[in-house]
Amino acid sequence: MTSPSPYASTLDVLAGLLPPHLLQPRVGIVCGSGLSTLASSLRDVHEVPYSALDGFGKSTVEGHKSALAFGLIGPGEGIPVVAMLGRFHPYEGHKLSTVVYPIRILAKLGVRDLIITNASGGLNPNLAVGTIVVIQDHLALPNLTGPLNPLLGPQTSPDHPRFVPLSDAYSTKLRRLAFLAAHDLSFDDDALAEGVYAWVSGPTYETPAEGRFLRAAGADVVGMSTVPEVVVAKEEGMEVMVLSLVTNPVVIPDTYRSIKEEVKAELAGKPVELPVMPVVSHDDVLAVGRQKAEAMKQLVARIIEMIPHV
Numbered sequence: 301m302t303s304p305s306p307y308a309s310t311l312d313v314l315a316g317l318l319p320p321h322l323l324q325p326r327v328g329i330v331c332g333s334g335l336s337t338l339a340s341s342l343r344d345v346h347e348v349p350y351s352a353l354d355g356f357g358k359s360t361v362e363g364h365k366s367a368l369a370f371g372l373i374g375p376g377e378g379i380p381v382v383a384m385l386g387r388f389h390p391y392e393g394h395k396l397s398t399v400v401y402p403i404r405i406l407a408k409l410g411v412r413d414l415i416i417t418n419a420s421g422g423l424n425p426n427l428a429v430g431t432i433v434v435i436q437d438h439l440a441l442p443n444l445t446g447p448l449n450p451l452l453g454p455q456t457s458p459d460h461p462r463f464v465p466l467s468d469a470y471s472t473k474l475r476r477l478a479f480l481a482a483h484d485l486s487f488d489d490d491a492l493a494e495g496v497y498a499w500v501s502g503p504t505y506e507t508p509a510e511g512r513f514l515r516a517a518g519a520d521v522v523g524m525s526t527v528p529e530v531v532v533a534k535e536e537g538m539e540v541m542v543l544s545l546v547t548n549p550v551v552i553p554d555t556y557r558s559i560k561e562e563v564k565a566e567l568a569g570k571p572v573e574l575p576v577m578p579v580v581s582h583d584d585v586l587a588v589g590r591q592k593a594e595a596m597k598q599l600v601a602r603i604i605e606m607i608p609h610v
């Protein structure tokens with residue numbers, strides 16, 4: 301006997317809480333760490349706490365609220381949008397099916413274009429803190445070999461392909477709009493870059509060797525989220541774009557000073573200064589999110605206005 305799907309009850313609750321003009325959002329937004337204010341460009345907002353929705357977990361990470369915000373963006377009647385104020389990460393102890401459950405609900409509500417945001421560590425030395433990276437591809441070590449691919453297991457629908465191709469995971473249509481929107485908003489050229497996202501499980505930040513390894517493998521930024529959401533959104537047939545805000549450098553030049561050489565110098569009577577490794581904290585990550593919240597908000601709103609809505 302198969303267990304009953306929770307989707308129907310989640311959708312029923314939403315139908316009971318929302319006015320009809322907000323119940324079929326065209327565009328979805330996932331707000332990354334410290335980026336929940338992205339939804340402040342919505343008007344006529346109706347927030348539904350995750351606690352009211354079967355199948356949703358609770359976001360336990362600081363900088364992630366636990367609610368869906370429904371509202372309108374853009375002039376005239378406006379475009380109906382839903383924003384996830386807070387996401388679930390596997391490192392919080394959530395099952396992968398919980399991590400991606402909201403994405404499946406967004407698909408069932410009618411979302412066709414999904415804009416996912418996140419905070420990330422910079423691997424590419426050309427990416428300054430504060431750069432917004434339009435993700436063009438990903439490298440998902442937990443997906444390739446381990447048990448963290450969200451599509452492992454029985455198919456959730458006979459309408460989904462068993463083998464989901466990911467060579468086109470990152471919508472060229474939406475990525476083009478991101479750069480046009482940045483131009484429209486007169487952003488500096490280096491405010492928006494392109495790159496590859498490496499997904500790691502976290503919750504530890506990378507060692508310097510891991511950072512160099514991921515860089516050598518071709519990644520530009522690294523984070524602990526997003527890829528399961530992208531994979532499921534693709535399976536559900538959505539167009540997906542990811543905007544990743546670089547909040548801290550991971551690959552730091554000259555981090556390996558030899559302690560052996562320092563001790564030799566010490567023994568030779570020379571003054572010694574032991575190296576201090578820079579460390580990152582989630583507070584640093586949230587602080588950069590706050591600094592760039594307005595730019596991210598403007599960018600996302602402008603992209604949504606530019607999507608052809610027929």
Ligand SMILES: O=P(O)(O)O[C@H]1O[C@H](CO)[C@@H](O)[C@H]1O
Nearest residue numbers: 332333418419523524525585
């Ligand atoms: O990816 P988001 O949710 O934006 O958060 C990023 O920030 C947290 C670490 O500071 C990790 O969860 C990492 O993935």
